[in-house]
Amino acid sequence: MTSYGSECLDTLLGYRSGSDAMVESVVLGSRNRVEHVTLSSGASYVISRWGELSPDPERRFRRVLQAHDGRFDNCVHFRTPLLYAVDEETRTTAHEYVHRQPRVSSLSEACAAFAELHAQPVTPTLDHSLHAMPQIALWEGLAMSEWQSLSMGELETWRLIQSQDLREALVEVLTPAPIVLVHGDASQRNLLVDDTGTVTIVDWEEFRAGDGARDIGFLFGETLESELRRNLHHVRTARGNITLTNAADSAVAAAKSIWAQGLTSYCAIRAPMDNGFVSRSVRYAGWRLAESALAEGATRLRLTADSKAVLGLGLKLLRHPELAGTEFMKMGSLGL
Numbered sequence: 001m002t003s004y005g006s007e008c009l010d011t012l013l014g015y016r017s018g019s020d021a022m023v024e025s026v027v028l029g030s031r032n033r034v035e036h037v038t039l040s041s042g043a044s045y046v047i048s049r050w051g052e053l054s055p056d057p058e059r060r061f062r063r064v065l066q067a068h069d070g071r072f073d074n075c076v077h078f079r080t081p082l083l084y085a086v087d088e089e090t091r092t093t094a095h096e097y098v099h100r101q102p103r104v105s106s107l108s109e110a111c112a113a114f115a116e117l118h119a120q121p122v123t124p125t126l127d128h129s130l131h132a133m134p135q136i137a138l139w140e141g142l143a144m145s146e147w148q149s150l151s152m153g154e155l156e157t158w159r160l161i162q163s164q165d166l167r168e169a170l171v172e173v174l175t176p177a178p179i180v181l182v183h184g185d186a187s188q189r190n191l192l193v194d195d196t197g198t199v200t201i202v203d204w205e206e207f208r209a210g211d212g213a214r215d216i217g218f219l220f221g222e223t224l225e226s227e228l229r230r231n232l233h234h235v236r237t238a239r240g241n242i243t244l245t246n247a248a249d250s251a252v253a254a255a256k257s258i259w260a261q262g263l264t265s266y267c268a269i270r271a272p273m274d275n276g277f278v279s280r281s282v283r284y285a286g287w288r289l290a291e292s293a294l295a296e297g298a299t300r301l302r303l304t305a306d307s308k309a310v311l312g313l314g315l316k317l318l319r320h321p322e323l324a325g326t327e328f329m330k331m332g333s334l335g336l
Contacts, residue, residue, distance in 0.1 A: 032057070032205075036097060048079070049090060060205040061091040062125055067204035068095075071120065076271070078113035078199045097190045098200045107223050107262035110191055111216060113199045115269035118180040118212040127208035131184055134170050136289060153297030160241035160311055161290060161301075169318040173283050178274050186218045213277050216266065217284025221317075224255045224287055225263075225310050232306050282321035289314025319329035 022059045031170070035047045050057040068083040082096035086208075139161060140144070150158070184206025192200040267273065293311035297303055303311070 005184050008230060010184075032060075033261055037048070038097075043115045046095045046097050047092065048095065049092040051091075054143030055216065059089055059127065059129075061093075063207045064093065065205045066126060067207045069093070071123075071336070072117075075116050075120075077109075077116045080204070081134040081200060085228060092179070093245065098202065099194065107258050109193070110186075110263040111201055111262040112269055113191070113201060113268040114183065114215045114219070116188060117183060117201070119270045120181050122179055122181060122209050126181070128179070129208060131182070131206060131208070131210055131214065133174055134239050135165055136170050136174075139166050139170060151298055153303055154294065155297075155301035156303050156308075157294050157297035157311065160308070161315065164319060165244060165314070165317055166318055169283055173275075173280060175276075175289060177211040177213065177276065178196040182212055183207055186215040187222055188219075197244050210211070211280065212270075213280035216277075217263075217281040218288045220255075220259055220262065221285035221292075221314070223258055224285060224313070225292055226311060227254045227258075228310060229306055231307060271326050279321045282317050286314040286317030286319075286321075290318065 030050055032050045034049075036044065037047050038044045050061045065083075065086065068080055072078070072080055081098055083093060084096065085094040086092070138158075141162065142150075142158060147155070183201060183204065185203055190201060190203045192202060194200065199326045227250075231254075234250075263278070288309050293307045293314065295301065
């Protein structure tokens with residue numbers, strides 16, 4: 001561990017020079033620098049700085065400040081970390097450090113949290129720009145400059161993606177939808193559950209006005225991928241008659257139950273939803289699965305069999321959310 005700069009602590013936290021502050025961990029990504037700082041008093045903070053290497057750092061910084069301006073103080077199903085101090089000149093914030101418990105939130109808890117988020121009023125001062133969306137041109141063909149820069153795993157993934165006509169599916173995802181408050185990076189890693197069961201949503205860089213189906217679809221896609229990979233692992237390790245078909249059927253059955261519970265929790269807080277909400281959510285889930293396969297392909301010479309299964313299911317959800325049937329559209333069950 002290394003000492004944290006006393007000058008920065010003075011600016012952000014108001015502590016005296018020479019405070020015995022230790023950096024517990026540092027995360028250096030393409031977007032920002034995040035440090036977990038613990039003082040001699042035992043108090044812990046998360047210090048985040050949006051540097052020039054971050055894409056559009058000023059806008060990301062402003063979105064985080066908007067998410068912590070008190071607009072969610074009266075919410076029941078989720079909270080945001082307390083914001084203790086801000087240094088606008090260096091685009092640096094000091095937040096409460098939330099201790100993550102061993103368990104993650106259930107999809108029902110997550111959907112309830114995001115339903116309450118989506119039910120909050122949209123104000124004109126919010127960022128109304130579009131989230132990053134699929135580039136239809138890339139899903140139909142790669143330019144030579146793109147092709148030359150890809151790994152073999154990525155090329156294999158794109159070959160599988162481009163073998164299917166996905167333009168219609170992507171057009172629906174890109175179609176303007178009712179505007180609500182959207183987190184934009186919905187994932188279990190950004191949902192922290194404390195020992196009282198309170199859900200804290202973190203990482204608000206993508207917060208803006210947008211389509212709530214994105215949040216719910218990404219959560220469902222993540223859950224479905226986890227179930228599918230877990231069941232495929234059982235195929236490789238089980239001593240018995242478990243087959244690939246059994247594993248896929250088990251994953252879909254588990255996802256069906258989880259998805260129905262999640263949508264029930266969502267509808268209990270935010271209803272009615274618009275007519276296309278569930279269909280868009282399913283397609284966002286498919287997009288989330290395809291992106292996962294692309295991310296793995298970037299680091300491998302070949303896609304693993306598990307990732308091919310994830311990609312195949314993702315493309316199926318993108319192309320045919322209606323395969324789930326009328327009851328799915330009404331109740332949220334996954335009938336593949």
